[in-house]
Amino acid sequence: xxxxxxxxxxxxxxxxxxxxxxxxxxxxxxxxxxxxxxxxxxxxxxxxxxxxxxxxxxxxxxxxxxxxxxxxxxxxxxxxxxxxxxxxxxxxxxxxxxxxxxxxxxxxxxxxxxxxxxxxxxxxxxxxxxxxxxxxxxxxxxxxxxxxxxxxxxxxxxxxxxxxxxxxxxxxxxxxxxxxxxxxxxxxxxxxxxxxxxxxxxxxxxxxxxxxxxxxxxxxxxxxxxxxxxxxxxxxxxxxxxxxxxxxxxxxxx
Amino acid sequence: xxxxxxxxxxxxxxxxxxxxxxxxxxxxxxxxxxxxxxxxxxxxxxxxxxxxxxxxxxxxxxxxxxxxxxxxxxxxxxxxxxxxxxxxxxxxxxxxxxxxxxxxxxxxxxxxxxxxxxxxxxxxxxxxxxxxxxxxxxxxxxxxxxxxxxxxxxxxxxxxxxxxxxxxxxxxxxxxxxxxxxxxxxxxxxxxxxxxxxxxxxxxxxxxxxxxxxxxxxxxxxxxxxxxxxxxxxxxxxxxxxxxxxxxxxxxxxxxxxxxxxxxxxx
Numbered sequence: 001x002x003x004x005x006x007x008x009x010x011x012x013x014x015x016x017x018x019x020x021x022x023x024x025x026x027x028x029x030x031x032x033x034x035x036x037x038x039x040x041x042x043x044x045x046x047x048x049x050x051x052x053x054x055x056x057x058x059x060x061x062x063x064x065x066x067x068x069x070x071x072x073x074x075x076x077x078x079x080x081x082x083x084x085x086x087x088x089x090x091x092x093x094x095x096x097x098x099x100x101x102x103x104x105x106x107x108x109x110x111x112x113x114x115x116x117x118x119x120x121x122x123x124x125x126x127x128x129x130x131x132x133x134x135x136x137x138x139x140x141x142x143x144x145x146x147x148x149x150x151x152x153x154x155x156x157x158x159x160x161x162x163x164x165x166x167x168x169x170x171x172x173x174x175x176x177x178x179x180x181x182x183x184x185x186x187x188x189x190x191x192x193x194x195x196x197x198x199x200x201x202x203x204x205x206x207x208x209x210x211x212x213x214x215x216x217x218x219x220x221x222x223x224x225x226x227x228x229x230x231x232x233x234x235x236x237x238x239x240x241x242x243x244x245x246x247x248x249x250x251x252x253x254x
Numbered sequence: 255x256x257x258x259x260x261x262x263x264x265x266x267x268x269x270x271x272x273x274x275x276x277x278x279x280x281x282x283x284x285x286x287x288x289x290x291x292x293x294x295x296x297x298x299x300x301x302x303x304x305x306x307x308x309x310x311x312x313x314x315x316x317x318x319x320x321x322x323x324x325x326x327x328x329x330x331x332x333x334x335x336x337x338x339x340x341x342x343x344x345x346x347x348x349x350x351x352x353x354x355x356x357x358x359x360x361x362x363x364x365x366x367x368x369x370x371x372x373x374x375x376x377x378x379x380x381x382x383x384x385x386x387x388x389x390x391x392x393x394x395x396x397x398x399x400x401x402x403x404x405x406x407x408x409x410x411x412x413x414x415x416x417x418x419x420x421x422x423x424x425x426x427x428x429x430x431x432x433x434x435x436x437x438x439x440x441x442x443x444x445x446x447x448x449x450x451x452x453x454x455x456x457x458x459x460x461x462x463x464x465x466x467x468x469x470x471x472x473x474x475x476x477x478x479x480x481x482x483x484x485x486x487x488x489x490x491x492x493x494x495x496x497x498x499x500x501x502x503x504x505x506x507x508x509x510x511x512x513x514x515x516x517x518x519x520x521x
Contacts, residue, residue, distance in 0.1 A: 068409045085409040087402050095424050095501040107420055108412035136501050156410050 016046035016081045016159040017192055018067055023076030024217070025062055036062040038217035039076070044209075046159070047190040051203035053246060054213030060196040061088070063218070064162040067194055081192065084156035088164045090149040092137040098148050099124060099133040105156035123151050127185075143174040150182070160192045167202065176234070179205050183230055200246045204239055205232050212249040222249035291471035296478060299471040306460065307472075311479055313456040317373060317445045318487070321380025322437060328381065329388030330430050336389070337396040337422070354386050358444055362451035376448040376456070383444035388433030395429025396422055428502045431495040438488045442480050 020042040026035040036059035044050040054060055065071045068083045084105065092101045100107075102124060103116030111119075124133055127147045137145055146166060153161055166182070167175045183206055186193065197203055203210045204226055212222040224246055228238055272293045279292040287295070300307065336343040358379055365375035399422050407417040449458025457476040464473040495502070 065405070068405075070405050070408060083409065085406055087406055089402070091400060091403050091406060093403075093421065093424070095499070104420065105410040108407055108410040108416050110416075138501065158409075162409075 017048070018042070018044040018050075018080040018083070018160055018194060019077070020063070020066065020080075021077040023063075023066060023073040023078060025059070025066065025071065025074050026217075035217035037066075037073075037219065039219045040213070041220055042194075042211050044160075044192050044194060046192055049186060049193040049195060049206055049208045050211060051195045051197060051207030051209070052211045052213060053197055053200055053203045053250065054218060055215045055250065056198060058213045058216050059218035060198075060213065061164055064164050064194060064196055067160065068162050081159040083160035083162045083194075084153045084158040086150055086153040086161065086163045086166055088166075088168060090137070090145040090169075092145055092148060092152075094137055097134045097136055098129055098140060098144075101137065101148050102151040102155060104152050120151070120155060123155065127151055141174075142170050143178055146170065146178055147181070150185075154189065154191070160194065163193060163195045165197055166195070168198070175199075175202075180231065182206060183232070187230060200243050200250070201234055201239075203246060204242045205234060210242070210246050212246055222246075224249070288468060288470055291474055295471040296474045299469075299475040300478065303472050303475060307457070307475060307479055310455060310457045310460045310476065311483070314442075314445050314449070314458065314480070315483060317376040317380055317448070317456065318441050318483070320373075321377045321445065322384050322434060322441050322487075324377060325381040325384035325437060325441070326388055326430065326434050329385035329433065330392050332385070333389050333392035333396060333426075334418075334423075336393050343393075350386060350389060353382060358383065358447035359451065362448050365448075366452035371452045371454075376445055376453070379448035380441045380444045384434075384437035384441040387436040387440075388430060391429040391433035391436070392426055395426035395432075398429075399425050428495065428499055431491060431499070435488055435491050438484055438491065442484050442487075446480065 020040060023037055023040045024035070025037045026033050028034075040059070040063060042050065042052065042063070052060055052063065062071065064085065066073055066078050067080045068085050069078075069080070070085075072078075093104065096104070099117050099120050100113070103111070103113075103120040106116040106119060107113065121133065124130055127150075129144060129147060129151075132140060132144060137148070140148065146169075150163075150166065153163075167178045170178060179202055186206075195203070195206055200210075204224075207226050210224040210226060211220055212224070213219065214221045224242060226242060228236070228242075232239055234240075275290075276293050279287050279290055291299075332346070336346065361382070362375065362379055365378055369375040369378065403421055404417060407421055412420070445456070446458035446461065449456040450462050453459050457480055460476045461473045464470065464476070
């Protein structure tokens with residue numbers, strides 16, 4: 001619960017972790033150059049959940065793509081263990097059943113369909129989807145789709161999970177359920193997680209640390225350690241206090 | 255009950271048009287009926303010439319069906335090649351468009367010279383006029399795949415080919431059907447014009463020879479059969495698509511994306 005002091009440049013090690021050091025990234029568009037990130041730094045140790053919050057368009061998605069190796073920084077360093085992305089929209093393939101969607105990453109690696117299903121089946125059970133194995137995404141609820149999408153990312157077998165506003169598209173009640181669910185899953189399946197969100201409460205509920213970003217061009221303005229035990233309650237006074245601090249760091253009056 | 259009544263508006267409209275047609279020819283008098291025969295004469299020809307019309311229909315139907323099949327295979331393959339190679343796309347697209355501007359009447363004699371007077375040159379004409387829409391819609395379908403999905407596959411270490419096989423190809427399949435459905439109408443016209451040049455069978459041949467013989471009703475009867483055939487073929491493709499790609503009808507993205515392309519009515 002202590003605000004992290006400004007750090008000396010960290011040792012660039014990334015065994016199962018993520019280190020982003022003073023990274024800048026800009027894009028040229030029709031309307032000129034857009035600086036997405038300018039001097040952004042962030043680190044996540046192995047099995048740490050780092051929640052990144054920031055205003056819309058502050059380069060959060062760019063940050064995740066850098067971590068996943070989908071982009072290279074203009075300057076600065078990105079060291080990250082292999083990372084799998086969970087995109088903002090679930091992006092499930094409409095022609096595949098839940099089980100085949102969940103096993104997509106395995107299929108991408110050349111695993112046979114039968115073997116991919118065998119691997120995915122017990123997970124669907126654990127995620128409360130056992131009766132929906134052969135259901136296509138169009139017939140699944142938003143929460144179920146998100147669970148399949150998360151499972152697909154998890155089964156990619158990467159040490160780092162890059163979650164891009166995973167619950168932003170859900171209604172408020174389902175979103176709260178899913179936050180509790182994800183927190184529970186990560187306890188039994190610890191991974192290094194970079195969770196990008198614009199929901200400060202979500203960040204405090206799920207993160208071991210909350211990184212607050214500035215408006216574009218994005219950089220870290222504040223880091224808040226969250227040392228609260230899980231499961232957390234959103235009405236807990238410590239949670240509320242941390243939420244207020246994160247909001248204050250974002251420059252939002254409460 | 256709703257289901258039963260659905261074809262009713264179309265049936266009523268056709269009946270009304272036939273009524274107007276009959277009246278119009280009646281008012282114009284006898285000589286005009288040599289240019290445009292009245293519906294009852296067409297109906298009579300449909301019955302009395304049924305043996306000739308049926309055997310001619312089989313010839314034309316074979317040309318159209320095989321032609322569309324060849325066009326679909328070739329068009330889809332070409333679309334994939336274009337998708338993978340921007341250079342090929344730039345090289346081949348202008349030619350593709352130009353090929354559609356060549357009148358069949360010019361093309362058919364050349365093909366007859368090369369390929370003779372059998373099925374083959376007709377099949378080639380049908381394929382040439384049909385494959386364009388298939389290439390265009392399939393290329394668009396392949397290009398319309400969500401870029402975020404491609405990124406996702408990259409974080410799963412998928413190769414270009416794996417991404418094509420698991421993501422791009424399946425999502426472009428509805429576009430192949432869309433292209434084939436658009437091709438139905440032109441393919442029938444293509445077959446008729448191919449038969450105009452160098453053949454002695456088929457509905458196009460029937461139309462060609464019935465005019466100088468003043469058997470205009472027989473010619474129009476052949477046109478009626480061609481129209482019904484186009485409707486049947488279109489419906490068949492729509493049905494095949496529903497059976498083969500049931501998922502495509504349940505996603506709003508698909509409906510939104512293919513809205514302007516999918517023809518609800520046969521052209």
